[in-house]
Amino acid sequence: MNQIDKFDWAILYELQKNARLTNAELAQRVGLSAAPCWRRVRALEEAGYITGYHATLDRHKLGLGVLAFVRVDAAQNTADITLRMEESIRLLPEVTSCHYISGAGTFELQVVAKDLESFSSFIRNVLLHLPNVKDVHTTFSLGEVKSSSALPLPMTANPKGTPSR
Secondary structure (H helix, E strand, C coil), rough: CCCCCCHHHHHHHHHHHHCCHHHHHHHHHHCCCHHHHHHHHHHHHCCCCCCCCCCCCCCCCCCCCCCEEEEEEECCCCCCHHHHHHHHCCCCCEEEEEEEECCCCCCEEEEEEHHHHHHHHHHHHCHHHHCCCEEEEEEECCCCCCCCCCCCCHHHCCCCCCCCC
């Protein structure tokens, strides 16, 4: 798959909105019959445009009331040491996202915890013991304004022609 066309964009748009659509529903929404729609979805998956399907969970209902943004400063920034830090961070279920950042700090983590006591324990007993951690700086979320994994797609992706925002 070298290039994606308007039907592929429309498929991505619809699946990003609702990945639980049946193939028949998806085909109807994008203006294709079922078989070509199914083939296009498989091709988008195989080409890596679609990397997975998941359920979005409510962290509050799961008892994870604390959301923190943690900047991790590394003692050294060599390739081997940074890779070891990345591997260690990937294993931590409390870390829901991690970004290698520019400017002050090495990594920016998004961390969830049951409460402040649990978060504090995670920092003291886990995060500060990772290889090469020099320091951590935490900012707490006081309220979530927007949380989405949806990517902005071209307006042509929306079969109805309205902005995808």
